[in-house]
Amino acid sequence: MTLAPRVVLVHRRTEYEELVARHGTPGQAAFFLASRGRSAREVEERHRRQAQALAGAAAAVPLDWRRSRVERADLPRFLFEPGDVVAVVGQDGLVANVAKYLDGQPVVGVDADPGRNPGVLVRHRVDGLAGLLRAAARGEGAVQERTMVEAVADDGQRLLALNEVYVGQPGHQTARYRLGTEDGASDAAGAEAGAGEAQASSGVLVGTGTGATGWCRSAWLERGGPVALPAPGAPALAWFVREAWPSPATGTGHVHGVLEAGRRLVLTVESEHLVAFGDGIEADALELVWGQSVRLGVAATRLRLLG
Structure with a gap:
């Protein structure tokens, strides 16, 4: 029996998540930012956009496919399969972070915050991901190989x-x-x-x-x-x-x-x-x-x- 394709969604914790983990509560995180002259609203808004992009990416995976999700810190312990399609949701640097753990699996870079990233490696918006995943699973689509x-x-x-x-x-x-x-x-x-x-x-x-x-x-x-x-x-x-x-x-x-x-x-x-x-x-x-x-x-x- 042939296994359904598997999509691995790669992401990283947002600055907001790291602040809440460090300070215990959203209120304490907001107080810390205010004490440094920064607004919690800006950080929360970036977190919201990241979460929205990740949810959209998950929704783009066909219902009959397998899926997995891995956070950047867990990449050294994650086992990629040869037939995986990897969707990186985040910044250009996250593609570099995951590349070292791959062996030829196709990668789709999804820009979680358009306008803030150069978009050199995360070239796509989340609304185009479904078609790209299907093309990758069929071995189709334009592929750029990087040294x-x-x-x-x-x-x-x-x-x-x-x-x-x-x-x-x-x-x-x-x-x-x-x-x-x-x-x-x-x-x-x-x-x-x-x-x-x-x-x-x-x-x-x-x-x-x-x-x-x-x-x-x-x-x-x-x-x-x-x-x-x-x-x-x-x-x-x-x-x-x-x-x-x-x-x-x-x-x-x-x-x-x-x-x-x-x-x-x-x-x-x-x-x-x-x-x-x-x-x-x-x-x-x-x-x-x-x-x-x-x-x-x-x-x-x-x-x-x-x-």
Whole structure:
């Protein structure tokens, strides 16, 4: 017997829900906001729009289909099925949050608050969701594939991200490591061929074309656009070392570059403890200790964004 399609609705708690959870009651949350010069009405209105969009998305799922709902904080523990259709109801960043847990399932991004979000990844309104879900279940509809970045540690730990992977100190203090490319070549003058370059910095960013509008773009702008940032679907990544520190023992000659598919950036830890996390989710990180290596490059997995 063939199972009915399953739609997974992904959402995150609103600011209003987080405030009520922290302060105990809506009244206490309103008092806290007023003490900070903010209006509870604005926060409640955004919560209402989010709840309305989520209810509309649930109503768009055909009655004879299976459905599930997962909040962002529970994504690391949720088991996606290969045939799922994923509907992300919220902001662009929520699509990035869920992408790392998928393996080819189609994603529909639904803008819960039109006018406040850029709408790069959440492109659709809730009233068009029903048709998109049916098209996805039939394997139809226009699909845009977006490149993802992966980090693979030498002990088998693996991390995926849609925007970028950060490797550095968990407290964003000085990280010490050795950096090179997998074939031993340097992307900039000054790196020691074969062994890489010893560095002390605020960490390393490796980002996709999708992430080129965020954290990586900030690093790119700060140093005057030294490389061409990849397009979202291009099988290439841009990488940047943040605030590399020159010293007799550490260099700054290997601080940015582009990784084409098949080429890897190799970072060998020379600190007691570093982490690698993706898309800002520090709670779901690779733990790296002195002497470990992590390889970063284009992932075989790609985000399949519908519409």
